[in-house]
Amino acid sequence: MFHLGLFTGCGVQSWNGMWSGEGATEWLHPQLYIDAARAVERAGFDCVILEDAHFIPDVFRGSMDFALHNGFHAPKQDLFVMAPFMLTATEHLGILPTLTTTFHPPYLAARTLATLDHISHGRGGANLVMSHNDRTAQNYGADAQADHDARYDAGDEWVALVEALWNSWDADALVADRDAGIYVDTAKVRPVDFEGRFYRSRGPLNSLRPPQGRPVFSQAGGSGRGRDFAAKNVDLVMTNVTGIDAMKEFRADVVARAAAHGRPAGSCKVMFNVSPVLGETMREAEDKRQRALAAAEANIEINLGWLSYYSGIDFGRFDLDAPMPALSTNASRSTTAHLKTRSAGMTLREFASRPASGAVELVGTPDAVAAQMGEVMAEVGGDGFLLQQPLYRQGISMLTDGLAPALRRRGLIRDGFAHRHFRDNLLDF
């Protein structure tokens, strides 16, 4: 068996498509997220990972026009306001809102995540990112991002402090002894007096210890430094490496790094990012794929916008018919290296005319795609898939009412949740 996660966001995602519904404004309100959370829980997903960034993209052609005209990564809602609606509407699902360690003070994060974990009886967590865009830095008062590896060094310390703050309360500190007139046993709460290179905090936290002790962390670093951060600190690593060989290499590397950090086998799960193309017949799914290819070719700007977003480099200024330009960035380093490998020998036009496909291309009926996912997992030995899906009801329904039941009929995904806490369910297999 393997795990499923939904990767989506809380911004405008699908607003002008045939099945967008009221997507132009519905993303502002909780019901869309509540419906999605209930649907994926019913379908047996372990979690929803909510992507985020704290800026309006303006690298592409040096302007916000592209992002704002297309509803591309802007505007967005605050994930930590939306996540509680999803948690209180469900009973088993874990929710991981993206949280930037670079701009979110540890004390504030420890409190917010403890609260998420309490309101959900142990299903809280966060997807940790270090933020890669200079605009984010400028929105928080700095001139530019710190060096790529230094962001991860600070991230390691951030995690250590957040954990120390959660540990500043023992699990049994709350006694609520009416006879003695004692609410909290002060012997079980203590300062942390944390003095690090990047952070200081006195503590203790002014929230109770979270039910999970340590809410679940995920992360998607792809560089050597990023993988090491993930292998040391998080429960769930996600990646968009492509192809079976790269998937095997990624998983083996993360597993080895986790072992080197002294973590028990199986405690750091690896999930692969995919975007299945589903149809009622193989022909219909293939038609959809062809339409996506044609759309990417006709609207090359969308892919140039994506490339600019991830690399921090303006892809609008290169000659489309020249070979892919040499790239170097302080932003998302492994994504840029990955682009380099995938685009070898191509012109920018050729490369940008292809839609992104995820770890493996999955095209077919729900049953055919389920079979393919089973084969891929058997070969790679990974822990599951992160299904990347913009938030509109028909798109979610294809996954939850078509694909997930087909996976379950093959015995590949769970048919219930054995535990109350998110991490315990994640560690079940």
Ligand SMILES: Cc1cc2nc3c(=O)[nH]c(=O)nc-3n(C[C@H](O)[C@H](O)[C@H](O)COP(=O)(O)O)c2cc1C
């Ligand atoms: C599946 C996936 C999801 C990601 N989601 C986010 C996100 O929501 N916000 C963000 O700032 N970065 C996101 N990233 C980028 C990663 O946090 C990281 O910067 C990137 O993978 C490059 O890692 P590296 O700097 O170690 O090379 C995501 C990456 C992947 C592969």
